[in-house]
Amino acid sequence: MSGPVAATLRPMTAVHVPDVMALEDILFGAERWTLAMLREELDLVDSRYYVVAVVDEQIVGYAGLAAFDDEAFVQTIGVHPDFQGAGIGAALLDDLLAEADRRGAATVLLEVRTDNEIARRLYDRRGFRPLRVRRGYYRRSGADALEMQRG
Numbered sequence: 001m002s003g004p005v006a007a008t009l010r011p012m013t014a015v016h017v018p019d020v021m022a023l024e025d026i027l028f029g030a031e032r033w034t035l036a037m038l039r040e041e042l043d044l045v046d047s048r049y050y051v052v053a054v055v056d057e058q059i060v061g062y063a064g065l066a067a068f069d070d071e072a073f074v075q076t077i078g079v080h081p082d083f084q085g086a087g088i089g090a091a092l093l094d095d096l097l098a099e100a101d102r103r104g105a106a107t108v109l110l111e112v113r114t115d116n117e118i119a120r121r122l123y124d125r126r127g128f129r130p131l132r133v134r135r136g137y138y139r140r141s142g143a144d145a146l147e148m149q150r151g
């Protein structure tokens with residue numbers, strides 16, 4: 001997609017789960033979450049914050065945060081391939097980081113595949129710094145994860 005696209009961010013609810021699972025399939029392949037995993041996350045209402053990005057009533061992206069006291073974790077973030085490169089991923093991440101700040105999480109952590117250059121650049125621009133590489137972290141593919149930390 002060329003040029004920025006304004007997406008509306010809304011809290012993710014059970015209604016959005018089928019569309020989010022369809023995106024999960026497209027975006028993460030072998031490493032996609034199961035339906036049970038997503039539902040479990042949404043059930044943890046106190047410690048989780050999930051949003052969807054909507055363009056013309058279509059769900060084109062989603063993201064989730066887990067927050068515990070002074071630490072928060074970016075659990076997932078994804079944008080439909082047709083809508084990537086339009087600023088929606090950055091908007092989703094900014095929204096999660098604002099929520100982490102609201103909850104007083106001084107440290108925000110995430111894992112990203114070491115070969116995911118686009119996501120790594122996005123995190124780098126938002127102040128995340130590499131902490132360590134976890135070899136074979138993604139069990140199904142055997143890919144390595146880079147752990148990154150902000151703050």
Ligand SMILES: CC(C)(COP(=O)(O)OP(=O)(O)OC[C@H]1O[C@@H](n2cnc3c(N)ncnc32)[C@H](O)[C@@H]1OP(=O)(O)O)[C@@H](O)C(=O)NCCC(=O)NCCS
Pocket residue numbers: 027028077078079080083084085086087088089090091111112113116118119121122125
């Ligand atoms: C990572 C992801 C969420 C970014 O979302 P996005 O909407 O494409 O991101 P944005 O448009 O906000 O762009 C973020 C940065 O990536 C760059 N970018 C986005 N798509 C790109 C592409 N296809 N090629 C090169 N750069 C790209 C943008 O130029 C921007 O860089 P900048 O900050 O230097 O300007 C999205 O690419 C995605 O869903 N990827 C697959 C799932 C995934 O890997 N999730 C992360 C798991 S840790």
